[in-house]
Amino acid sequence: MNPTNYAYTFRPFLGFVYAIIITAFVTVSESSYSTSYEDHHFMRRVDNYRYNSLSSAPPSTAMSGSRVYHVVAYGADPTGESDSTEAIEKAIFDAFEYPTDGHLMKGILDLGGSQLHLDGGTYKISRPLRLPDIPAGNFMIHGGSLRASESFPSNGHLIELRPSSPAVMYEYITLKDLMLNCNFRGGGIAIINSLRTTVDNCYISHFMSEGIVIEGGHESYIRNSFIGQHINVGGDRGEKDFSGIGVKIMGNDNLLRDIVIYSAEIGVMVLGQANVMMGVHCYNKARALGGIGIYVKEPGFTQTRIVNCYLDYTGVVVEDPVQVHITGCFFLGNALVVLKSIGGVISGLNIVDNMFSGDYTGVRIVELDESMTPFTRIDQVVVDRNNVRGMVVKSTVGRGSTRANGTTWTVDFSSLLLFPNLIKNVVYSLEMEQSQGQVFPNHVLTNLTHNRVTVRSNLAIAATLHVQVHQTTYAL
Numbered sequence: 001m002n003p004t005n006y007a008y009t010f011r012p013f014l015g016f017v018y019a020i021i022i023t024a025f026v027t028v029s030e031s032s033y034s035t036s037y038e039d040h041h042f043m044r045r046v047d048n049y050r051y052n053s054l055s056s057a058p059p060s061t062a063m064s065g066s067r068v069y070h071v072v073a074y075g076a077d078p079t080g081e082s083d084s085t086e087a088i089e090k091a092i093f094d095a096f097e098y099p100t101d102g103h104l105m106k107g108i109l110d111l112g113g114s115q116l117h118l119d120g121g122t123y124k125i126s127r128p129l130r131l132p133d134i135p136a137g138n139f140m141i142h143g144g145s146l147r148a149s150e151s152f153p154s155n156g157h158l159i160e161l162r163p164s165s166p167a168v169m170y171e172y173i174t175l176k177d178l179m180l181n182c183n184f185r186g187g188g189i190a191i192i193n194s195l196r197t198t199v200d201n202c203y204i205s206h207f208m209s210e211g212i213v214i215e216g217g218h219e220s221y222i223r224n225s226f227i228g229q230h231i232n233v234g235g236d237r238g239e240k241d242f243s244g245i246g247v248k249i250m251g252n253d254n255l256l257r258d259i260v261i262y263s264a265e266i267g268v269m270v271l272g273q274a275n276v277m278m279g280v281h282c283y284n285k286a287r288a289l290g291g292i293g294i295y296v297k298e299p300g301f302t303q304t305r306i307v308n309c310y311l312d313y314t315g316v317v318v319e320d321p322v323q324v325h326i327t328g329c330f331f332l333g334n335a336l337v338v339l340k341s342i343g344g345v346i347s348g349l350n351i352v353d354n355m356f357s358g359d360y361t362g363v364r365i366v367e368l369d370e371s372m373t374p375f376t377r378i379d380q381v382v383v384d385r386n387n388v389r390g391m392v393v394k395s396t397v398g399r400g401s402t403r404a405n406g407t408t409w410t411v412d413f414s415s416l417l418l419f420p421n422l423i424k425n426v427v428y429s430l431e432m433e434q435s436q437g438q439v440f441p442n443h444v445l446t447n448l449t450h451n452r453v454t455v456r457s458n459l460a461i462a463a464t465l466h467v468q469v470h471q472t473t474y475a476l
Helices: 006-033 037-048 085-096
Strands: 068-070 109-117 122-125 136-148 157-161 170-181 187-192 198-205 210-215 221-223 226-228 245-250 255-257 260-263 266-270 276-278 292-296 304-307 310-312 316-319 322-327 330-332 337-340 345-352 355-357 366-369 377-384 387-389 397-412 425-432 443-447 452-470
Touching: 068 085, 085 109, 085 122, 085 136, 136 157, 157 170, 170 187, 187 198, 198 210, 210 226, 226 245, 292 304, 292 310, 337 345, 377 397, 425 443
Parallel strands: 068 109, 109 136, 122 136, 136 170, 157 187, 170 198, 187 210, 198 221, 198 226, 210 245, 221 255, 226 260, 245 266, 255 276, 266 292, 276 304, 292 316, 304 322, 310 330, 316 337, 322 345, 330 355, 337 366, 345 377, 355 387
Antiparallel strands: 397 452, 425 452, 443 452
16 A cells, blocks of 8 residues: 655645635735725726716725815716716815815915816816815816806806905916816806916817906916817808907906917907916907907006917907007918007007018008097007018108208108107208218208108208108107
8 A cells, every 4th residue: 555645635735725825915915005095086986987976975085195086086977978066066175175284375275286186087067166165275177078068057157266255265276188168158267366376278168258267366377278169270151150258357467378269259358457468379250250369458557468479360459558568479361450549548559570461452550449539648659660461561660761852852651650640759861962062051850740751951952861750759
């Protein structure tokens, strides 16, 4: 009888036991990490796609310390089929309830970079998403799409920073990487009485009121975004019916940079002071159809800078410009600058170093709208150094020469100068030809009416008159 080799028969059994122990150990080890925020939310997200967790309690972030709030974990529907308003509101409220002892401006809590993450979904909402009435900041909403439902209020905006009191309540709020479809039911974003708000890389469409409205507050920064009532690339057959305003600024010290407004009745409306538009491309409703690219509707003390912008078949309208700077811009398709008189004041206006291109139909690059009242207070106005193709040059600075053999020389600036009968400064020289010998005539400036400069001499000579004129006075 052969002896039994127990060691040999026991090895497979031991291997099986070891495998069970190792598997159990791994399972226990992995379960110890399953309470992490991201893993927990991933499992919740899978459930949410089945739409069976709308009534379940939202996850707590207190254990993990994470400040990223995923809306799908609160029951929001990323397919846009069901209404997600309450779920997203709950996520926003939780973000603002996070305990913190940091502060921004006095009385405004620092939320430490909390984020509302839309998880790349599209969410239908039936009322504006408003931040809680809690003074707080350092908070971001990003990463998805919002669409207004058919019952969304026509006077609302998809996202509203709108405190219940007139006091400043929000600071350093960021809205980033969002697509907002207003569904022709209202507006996109309302920033009311807020400090240092940033809107970055957003696509806002189908609004009826405004794509973005800024009211009060200070230093909102709108950049790298696309705004249009109707989604097109120009040449829309319904362009004459475009309405609404791409961006409406009703406050001071705000900046628009590198944005495109491709359909609206007015691209940008400015109703505040010391605002900057830089790199703004407007091809909203064409000027010929009644559209305006940038409308500075703040007569009397405007303090607006329009720099390196592209006015594409639309233009700029400024009411009673005071300290306005328009430079480095490209005006295409008979786009122009209209100066509109409300109280008859122009002071500290620069329209310099721009390019204008038109269709040779006689459109002037700058026009005066004096239908309400004429401009009577004009000083420190420079319209100069603009290059023009297919349009009529207008300037406040004129340079010209004329040659004659006689006693009278006239240089006519009436077709060049912006203001019809205004020359305030003249510098001229009378250059005699060498053949005149030692003749030294007396000469004098005799007339400036209708923007024509006339010089007369007491002797008949062959000479060339060189003239430079300015239509405004300059600050000392």
